[in-house]
Amino acid sequence: MPVELIGRKLKTALPVHLVAKDRLDAADFASSTLAWAKANGFSGEAGRTLLIPGENGALAGALFGTGDGEGALAIGGLARALPEGDWHFASAPAEPELASIALALGGYVFTRYGKKPGKALRFSLPSGADAARVRRIADGVFLTRDLVNTPTSDMGPDELEKAVRTLAGRHKAEMSVTKGDELLKKNFPMIHAVGRASVGAPRLIDMIWGPKNAPKVTLVGKGVCFDTGGLDIKPSSGMLLMKKDMGGAANVLGLASMIMAAGLKIRLRVLIPAVENSIAGNAFRPGDVLVSRKGTTVEIGNTDAEGRLVLADALALADDDEPQLLIDMATLTGAARVALGPDLPPFYTGDEALASELATASAAVEDPLWRMPLWKPYDAKLSSKIADINNVTSDGFAGSITAALFLKRFVEKTAAWAHFDIFAWNPSDRPYGLAGGEAQGIRALERVISKRHA
Numbered sequence: 403m404p405v406e407l408i409g410r411k412l413k414t415a416l417p418v419h420l421v422a423k424d425r426l427d428a429a430d431f432a433s434s435t436l437a438w439a440k441a442n443g444f445s446g447e448a449g450r451t452l453l454i455p456g457e458n459g460a461l462a463g464a465l466f467g468t469g470d471g472e473g474a475l476a477i478g479g480l481a482r483a484l485p486e487g488d489w490h491f492a493s494a495p496a497e498p499e500l501a502s503i504a505l506a507l508g509g510y511v512f513t514r515y516g517k518k519p520g521k522a523l524r525f526s527l528p529s530g531a532d533a534a535r536v537r538r539i540a541d542g543v544f545l546t547r548d549l550v551n552t553p554t555s556d557m558g559p560d561e562l563e564k565a566v567r568t569l570a571g572r573h574k575a576e577m578s579v580t581k582g583d584e585l586l587k588k589n590f591p592m593i594h595a596v597g598r599a600s601v602g603a604p605r606l607i608d609m610i611w612g613p614k615n616a617p618k619v620t621l622v623g624k625g626v627c628f629d630t631g632g633l634d635i636k637p638s639s640g641m642l643l644m645k646k647d648m649g650g651a652a653n654v655l656g657l658a659s660m661i662m663a664a665g666l667k668i669r670l671r672v673l674i675p676a677v678e679n680s681i682a683g684n685a686f687r688p689g690d691v692l693v694s695r696k697g698t699t700v701e702i703g704n705t706d707a708e709g710r711l712v713l714a715d716a717l718a719l720a721d722d723d724e725p726q727l728l729i730d731m732a733t734l735t736g737a738a739r740v741a742l743g744p745d746l747p748p749f750y751t752g753d754e755a756l757a758s759e760l761a762t763a764s765a766a767v768e769d770p771l772w773r774m775p776l777w778k779p780y781d782a783k784l785s786s787k788i789a790d791i792n793n794v795t796s797d798g799f800a801g802s803i804t805a806a807l808f809l810k811r812f813v814e815k816t817a818a819w820a821h822f823d824i825f826a827w828n829p830s831d832r833p834y835g836l837a838g839g840e841a842q843g844i845r846a847l848e849r850v851i852s853k854r855h856a
Contacts, residue, residue: 404520405481405509407502409533412526417463417492418480421446423470439465448472449833451483461485463492474500475768478508479833481523490526498530500767503845506540507834512551538663539848543841545569546649546656550826550839553645554628558602559676562625562648566607566674569655573662575611575670589695590675590719592711597677599685602627604677606716609670611662616669618725619851621658622716624650624709624732625676632679632705633687646839647709649826650732651676657729657844666855673720675712679705691789695719696812701786703794709734710793710808717812727756727854728819729847730809737801738823741774747842748774750806751820756850760820763849771822771843774803781807 421429423446426439435454444452448469456462466480474497480489495501502525511520527533549557549565557565563579570577582603585594590606597604607625626647630636636644651674658672686692690702692711695718700711709732720728738748749771751757757773764771783795783804791811795804806821813819824842831837 404511404522405505406522406524407506407527407533407536408524409527412488412490412524415488415490415524415526416461418484418489419463419465419492420468420477420495421465422468423447435462448476449479451480453485464489473768475504475507475834477501477833478504478835481505481508481520484521484523486521486523488524488526491528494528494530498528499532499536502527502531502536503539504834506536507543510544510547510835512548512838514548514552535664538660539845541663542656542660542844542848545659546652546826546841546844547835547839549652549655550646550649554678557645557648558627558678559597559600559605559625560602562627562651562674562676563605563607566609566655566672569659570609570611573611575609575662577607577609579605579607581605590715592692592694592700592715593675593677595686595690595692596626596679596708596712599632599682600678600680602678604675606719607672607674607676609658609672611658612669613667614669616667617855618669618671618723619661619727619855620671620673620720620723620725620729621654622673622713622720622728622730623652623654624648624713624730624734625674626709626712627676627678629679629706629708630681632708633681633685634705635681636706643827646826647733648676649824649839650730650734652839653731653824653826653841653844654729656841657847660844660848661851664852666852668851668855671720671723671725673716675716677712679708694812698791698811699789701789701792703792703796707794707805710805713809714812717809721813721815724815726818727851728813728816729822730820731822731824731843733826734823735802735805737805739825741802742772744825744827744829746770746772747822747824748772748802749820749822749843750774750776750803751818752776753818753820756818756820759850759853760846763846767845767849769843769846771846774806776806776810777803780804784808
């Protein structure tokens with residue numbers, strides 16, 4: 403990673419002083435440092451870095467503004483603000499491990515297509531930070547970002563399968579793939595229908611890791627590698643970010659990487675329906691009725707609501723195994739962004755204990771999440787006159803909620819289930835990550851799962 407985190411004090415490291423807003427005078431700085439800060443108008447405003455000059459043109463350190471309760475992730479801005487070299491915190495941050503994770507995440511650069519790597523920084527880990535955990539969290543986030551940032555020309559269903567194989571090989575996980583017309587033989591008809599018009603065959607990727615008798619945790623990720631909208635085609639502006647429509651798959655793979663690297667005592671299963679929603683003569687149509695794996699018939703009100711179809715077949719398979727915890731993640735609805743914006747993914751669950759754990763973990767690791775209701779009266783909006791259910795509503799209201807209610811119909815045996823409607827993208831640069839693919843919710847989920855299965 404561009405920011406190398408070192409588990410020892412570096413002899414040549416320069417200090418970074420963290421300064422809260424308007425608390426400069428309370429800090430124990432040399433008079434020359436204090437005068438320099440005031441001369442440059444530095445008052446501890448969030449995210450601002452001020453280099454401290456030393457003798458003979460050398461640096462003596464840096465001041466970094468932490469603002470007024472902005473949180474530890476803001477420290478990630480140091481990864482791009484500091485010049486190359488060795489650094490350490492002059493005093494330990496309030497959240498040393500989270501600050502270290504922020505530093506690592508802030509140094510990420512996607513270099514596959516020629517972008518120059520970030521600055522070479524070495525940073526001594528502050529006391530209280532677990533170096534191994536920081537690295538595996540950062541590695542999982544970087545995997546997610548890399549997968550989402552890669553365009554579909556290099557990240558179609560074939561390449562997504564290869565990425566899973568690479569991860570499985572690294573951790574000695576088992577893997578199987580049901581592909582093309584085999585999906586029909588093995589009863590995954592909706593995955594097949596959504597992906598059959600693409601030159602890249604649709605498939606269900608199934609990865610299993612961990613002891614057979616351990617508690618079961620299953621992750622399901624939407625792997626729509628590109629979404630044209632199908633015959634209900636999107637406008638060109640609506641397709642510009644559709645390389646990220648496999649963001650659910652990328653996020654569950656990042657989470658799986660964290661879990662396996664930690665060696666948690668669970669039986670982990672990852673299910674990814676990998677498809678491309680394309681247009682051809684054999685594309686599924688508005689008005690078609692599909693028979694799902696569960697047997698529920700689904701009328702197609704809109705071919706651009708394809709993610710819930712492929713997830714439904716994968717969730718039905720996962721539910722048959724009755725895991726103790728079932729999580730699905732998907733870039734599912736624009737309605738979720740209208741409701742909560744790009745930074746705050748909604749999640750849905752009927753399990754009160756799980757909802758409480760997620761809320762606590764979200765706050766603790768600064769991984770924003772917000773619970774939304776599985777509002778039962780809206781379930782009727784998914785009714786169909788000729789099938790058991792329609793894949794969309796007729797009025798367009800509460801789109802994220804009704805999508806979650808659609809998925810809930812395919813989870814019957816598993817008590818603890820949660821659905822995450824994520825964006826998987828930073829629209830603009832943040833201290834902890836540049837504009838582009840982003841991991842959302844998986845650091846909070848890692849904390850919940852780790853605490854349950856430490």
